[in-house]
Amino acid sequence: MADSSGLRKEATTAAAAVEPGSAVTEAAFKAACGRYATGVSIVTGLGPDGRKEGLTVNSFTSLSLDPPLVLFCLDKQAGSFEAFAAVERFAVNVLSEDQADVSTHFAKPGVRDKFAGVAHDVDADGLPMLSAALARIACDVEARHEGGDHIILVGRVRRIDLGDEAGRPLVYFRGRYGKFI
């Protein structure tokens, strides 16, 4: 639509209507980061005491193609922190849209054996991986970096298993699960 100056007005969309200048409070930080939709993965590993470990993460991302590197961020307060800080290998199990219950299960703190009742297999080196996943990415730990109240674990990809080609991802947005349209 043209205004009195004869210029076409910019269409105003809800997405463009941003209130400027929130203070960097914890709530604002969480609200802003929560607007970035992610997938959901279960990171699995074998702890130094031989215990199978796993936790839900949405901080997984690819890092480098050559060499093939991925990363995830691990909360220093997580019960499995000591175990994952020490592992030499980990696997990223990307969840599909029907696995919200698996995400909830692996996000529970204080569970001694999260793998009980969860279908999984174990490779020759004892690395546990979920039997059902959209994709599984097994890595050797390449680096560990400090990141405030988290550490960043960088993995060099050693093995890739692809799940159902028609599978759809579990999505996490503003603290809730959703589906990919």
Ligand SMILES: Cc1cc2nc3c(=O)[nH]c(=O)nc-3n(C[C@H](O)[C@H](O)[C@H](O)COP(=O)(O)O)c2cc1C
């Ligand atoms: C959707 C979702 C994403 C999460 N992402 C992360 C993450 O990226 N890093 C992390 O350390 N914890 C993350 N958490 C929290 C852990 O899953 C949770 O603290 C869990 O209790 C850790 O398991 P543990 O106590 O056995 O270590 C996430 C939880 C949910 C539900």
